[in-house]
Amino acid sequence: MSAHVKLEKITRKYDGIMALRGISLDVKSGEILTIIGPNGAGKTTLLRILALLDKPSSGKLIYQGQSVDSSNTPFLRKKITMVFQRPILLNDTVFENVAYGLKLRGLTEDEIADRVEAALDSVMLKNFAHRMAKKLSGGEQQRVVLARALVLNPELLLLDEPTANLDPTSATIVEKIIRQLRGRSTVVVATHNIFQAKRLSDRVGCILNGMIIDVDKPKNIFTKPRNEIIRKFVRGEFF
Ligand code: ATP
Numbered sequence: 001m002s003a004h005v006k007l008e009k010i011t012r013k014y015d016g017i018m019a020l021r022g023i024s025l026d027v028k029s030g031e032i033l034t035i036i037g038p039n040g041a042g043k044t045t046l047l048r049i050l051a052l053l054d055k056p057s058s059g060k061l062i063y064q065g066q067s068v069d070s071s072n073t074p075f076l077r078k079k080i081t082m083v084f085q086r087p088i089l090l091n092d093t094v095f096e097n098v099a100y101g102l103k104l105r106g107l108t109e110d111e112i113a114d115r116v117e118a119a120l121d122s123v124m125l126k127n128f129a130h131r132m133a134k135k136l137s138g139g140e141q142q143r144v145v146l147a148r149a150l151v152l153n154p155e156l157l158l159l160d161e162p163t164a165n166l167d168p169t170s171a172t173i174v175e176k177i178i179r180q181l182r183g184r185s186t187v188v189v190a191t192h193n194i195f196q197a198k199r200l201s202d203r204v205g206c207i208l209n210g211m212i213i214d215v216d217k218p219k220n221i222f223t224k225p226r227n228e229i230i231r232k233f234v235r236g237e238f239f
Pocket of ligand 1: 014015017018019037038039040041042043044045046192
């Protein structure tokens, strides 16, 4: 599998805090890569850099073979969608929330209607189109947010803790939707849920103190940890 995005020695410093300390990582095309790590490890920072929403303090980012710089960032950003840990919904219907990005892209009303219907269908919210999004339950809102991302058919989808605060049923639905994207989009999921990483991933990257300490197939990470740090990590001793 070719690299969709290549990170070379990426660092990110915030007012003296080193959030990322030299991350080199290939995100392969079409894979589901899970980034697991405890609170404050640097997962969100890494996702924001992959989404081209934040610039590294040093290091290089290569997107499908192109070195990322300020001249191509606006164009490349359109291929990427990030779903935030605490997403904000418009004070409008579910339909309008999901349609919003398509309207900005200038699609026709018919195209928008078809794509929104398909996206709502995929998150099992077909009959919710005319409900006010902010009045839905937390789990339903999370699925609206996912539909809003899916409707754009992003090449690269970045999900920050997509099932945090969801009950097991809603979490299962969301995980199923993510798995269905395998091979169609490249997906990076940040989570501190080790079990979710086992269920979802083609590969798992373990992040600790702003460093990727291992990246491998879940089977290798969880059943054949390379060293004592990874063993402790997958036992949750750093969480
Ligand atoms: P969590 O699981 O709690 O969401 P995380 O792994 O996503 O954590 P980050 O949010 O990437 O971690 O934060 C990494 C480090 O960088 C933390 O120490 C955090 O306090 C710091 N940090 C993140 N964003 C900023 C910011 N805008 N300004 C200053 N420090 C920041």
